[in-house]
Structure formats: structure tokens, C-alpha cells
Amino acid sequence: MRLTHAKPPLRSLQVFEAAARCGSFTAAGGELGITQSGVSRQVSDLEATLGVALFLRNGARLSVTPAGERLARQLADAFAQTWSAVADAQRSDQIVTLSMLPSVAARWFASRLGDFLSANPDIDLRITASRHLVDFVTEGVDAAIRYSPAPPGNLEAVKLGTETVTPVCSAEYAEKHELDAPEDMYRATLLCGDIPEDWPAWFEAAGCQQSPPAGPRLGDDGAILQAAVEGQGVALGRSLLVADDIAAGRLVAPFHVSLDASHAYWFVRPKDMATTHAINAVEEWLIGQFEVQH
Known part of the structure; x- marks a missing residue:
């Protein structure tokens, strides 16, 4: 076959990777929701575009060529990274990193974690416990429970309760x-x-x-x-x-x-940081927990 410089369609690469992994055009078609003939046509078009034989066909038997094996292996890695990136993008709005004092995390929040997960199964909540005032941007924190006499002036603050x-x-x-x-x-x-x-x-x-x-x-x-x-x-x-x-x-x-107590608990987050449904849900849940406490 003659080598060409045309870029193959992404769909044909996906079809070829599935066919090489499944070892069958029929199985690959079932996975991708297309016919066996559709897989065969996509693979043939890809071979023509690349100028490289990807499969050896011997009657009903099908085997991947060395060039096809290398391409399939690299495509499998690339697609795995792609789908992982897509999943991260879909999940990013559901991740909330919440900072609080170690004592609050250990002696109050930990016993309520199961209740939070039951009420918010789609939220990926990540707790960071520290005594220092976190830097929201550099430390990747979305919100915090602060214990202070008054709300910090540079943050959005909602009073949770006193004690x-x-x-x-x-x-x-x-x-x-x-x-x-x-x-x-x-x-x-x-x-x-x-x-x-x-x-x-x-x-x-x-x-x-x-x-x-x-x-x-x-x-x-x-x-x-x-x-x-x-x-x-x-x-x-x-x-x-x-x-x-x-x-x-x-x-x-x-x-x-x-x-x-001279201090109160505050739910705080940066004023200039975009909020999400997940952050709002965490705030509402915390407000409810403090109302029950009092």
C-alpha cells in the first residue's frame, strides 16, 4: 500500500481499536452499535488512508498485523486517557474540597459523614483538616468551616451557629x-x-x-x-x-x-470564585446540621 499523509477520521480509529481488541468485526460492531459490514468498511477505509495493512484476512480468520498491533496498543492508551479526561470533566462540578479544624473534623463531622453521603450521593466531598487558614486558590479548597469571632471580610460568609x-x-x-x-x-x-x-x-x-x-x-x-x-x-x-x-x-x-463562646462557626468561600450546585448543597446540609444541633 502507498503511504499517504491524510489524517484518518477519529471514528475509524475507534472502530479499528475495538476490532483489534475484540478480535472480531462482529464483536466490535456489537460493542459500538454498528453492523459487521460497517466495521469492515471503516477498517478498510482506514487502511487505505494510512497505506498500511492492519489486519490479515484468511477466509473467516482475522489476525492483526504487527503494524496494527502497535497502532491498537497506542490507541487503547490514548482512548483510556481521553475517556478519563471526559469523566473528570463531568465529575469536576461534583467535587467539593472543604477545609475545617482537625478537632471539628474528628469530633463532629466524621460521625455525620454517612448522613452526608446518603443525602448527597453524587457529591465527591473531600475534607482537608488543618489549623492554619487555608489559601483557597493555591490549596485547591472550595469552601471552609471557620471558627472566628466575626465573618472574614474578604470572604462570602454564612453563620452556622454558636456554642x-x-x-x-x-x-x-x-x-x-x-x-x-x-x-x-x-x-x-x-x-x-x-x-x-x-x-x-x-x-x-x-x-x-x-x-x-x-x-x-x-x-x-x-x-x-x-x-x-x-x-x-x-x-x-x-x-x-x-x-x-x-x-x-x-x-x-x-x-x-x-x-x-466568643467565637462562632462560619461557612465561608471566596467572593470571586464561581459557585456550583455541589457547593450550595454542602452549605445547605451544614446549615441543617447546625440547626439540629441547636
């Missing part, structure tokens, strides 16, 4: 140390964190006259609450993060004295 702060510990710890009145806290181990509401503020609100005793400091709310669950002391628990532990009996709140 209270109160001492929590395991039931065994409360019984062992006889935590019946606020004054009993002087003989407890106070687990300290870095939230604005601290032990001196709670002792003052509880009417205690002396300053609280010093206690070990843990920098992460999740670690502090886990230490309280394991009977290591008493933590100042943020109501959102301890609700599940209290409901399950892992923690108890020995006293009714609580502090109003």
Missing part, C-alpha cells in the same frame, strides 16, 4: 473525685487548651473565690477531649465538639455553669 463552653470529664472521673460542686474542681486535674474561654473565666462565672490550679496544656481540642474521655482530667468542652460524647456517655458535664 457554649462547660467542664466535661468521664463519669468515672467525676465520681472518683466527687465533683458535686464547682469548689470540688480545686482537687481535679484541669486540662488546658488555647481557646479564648479559659479556666479563670469559668471559675469566676461559677462563683469560686480562688484562682484555678495549674494543669497540663494540650494544644489541640481533639487531644484535650480524648484525654478527658480516658479519665485524665477535666476539659473545657465546646458544646459542638462534646455533644456526641455526652450523648454516648463517654463524657459528662458535672455542672450547669457554662460560658458563651
Whole structure:
């Protein structure tokens, strides 16, 4: 055959790849929804365009030539990448990357992930947990749950809810140390964190006259609450993060004295970033979860 420089139609390349992979014009036609004769015609036209024999025909038997094998292998790789790119494009509007604090991810969101997936089966939700304020553009984040006194001025923000702060510990710890009145806290181990509401503020609100005793400091709310669950002391628990532990009996709140948190939870996203149905669905679901919580 004479080599030509004409570019073959993409459809004929697709038909040839299917025929080479299936080893049969009939099977390839069934896969592509065309007749056996249609496959044969497309392959013959492709061979004529390329000036290369792609199949050896011996009566009813059909075998791929070495040149055909090389072309089929390369086309299979190219089509696989193409269909993957198409799938990614179709799925891109359904991907939402949501940032939140590690403590919120571990002690609040994780137990609700199944509910989210049930309510939004088509959304590919990806959680990134970090203590720093993410850069939405460079880190590829679509939205975030921020914990701050006021909404960030440079972001679209929807207030999700507020919370209270109160001492929590395991039931065994409360019984062992006889935590019946606020004054009993002087003989407890106070687990300290870095939230604005601290032990001196709670002792003052509880009417205690002396300053609280010093206690070990843990920098992460999740670690502090886990230490309280394991009977290591008493933590100042943020109501959102301890609700599940209290409901399950892992923690108890020995006293009714609580502090109003100075921070609130906000759903935020960049003002100049295009929204999608999936991002809106995540926002609506979070709003509903906070309404139930309160």
C-alpha cells in the first residue's frame, strides 16, 4: 500500500481499536452499535488512508498485523486517557474540597459523614483538616468551616451557629473525685487548651473565690477531649465538639455553669470564585446540621 499523509477520521480509529481488541468485526460492531459490514468498511477505509495493512484476512480468520498491533496498543492508551479526561470533566462540578479544624473534623463531622453521603450521593466531598487558614486558590479548597469571632471580610460568609463552653470529664472521673460542686474542681486535674474561654473565666462565672490550679496544656481540642474521655482530667468542652460524647456517655458535664463562646462557626468561600450546585448543597446540609444541633 502507498503511504499517504491524510489524517484518518477519529471514528475509524475507534472502530479499528475495538476490532483489534475484540478480535472480531462482529464483536466490535456489537460493542459500538454498528453492523459487521460497517466495521469492515471503516477498517478498510482506514487502511487505505494510512497505506498500511492492519489486519490479515484468511477466509473467516482475522489476525492483526504487527503494524496494527502497535497502532491498537497506542490507541487503547490514548482512548483510556481521553475517556478519563471526559469523566473528570463531568465529575469536576461534583467535587467539593472543604477545609475545617482537625478537632471539628474528628469530633463532629466524621460521625455525620454517612448522613452526608446518603443525602448527597453524587457529591465527591473531600475534607482537608488543618489549623492554619487555608489559601483557597493555591490549596485547591472550595469552601471552609471557620471558627472566628466575626465573618472574614474578604470572604462570602454564612453563620452556622454558636456554642457554649462547660467542664466535661468521664463519669468515672467525676465520681472518683466527687465533683458535686464547682469548689470540688480545686482537687481535679484541669486540662488546658488555647481557646479564648479559659479556666479563670469559668471559675469566676461559677462563683469560686480562688484562682484555678495549674494543669497540663494540650494544644489541640481533639487531644484535650480524648484525654478527658480516658479519665485524665477535666476539659473545657465546646458544646459542638462534646455533644456526641455526652450523648454516648463517654463524657459528662458535672455542672450547669457554662460560658458563651466568643467565637462562632462560619461557612465561608471566596467572593470571586464561581459557585456550583455541589457547593450550595454542602452549605445547605451544614446549615441543617447546625440547626439540629441547636
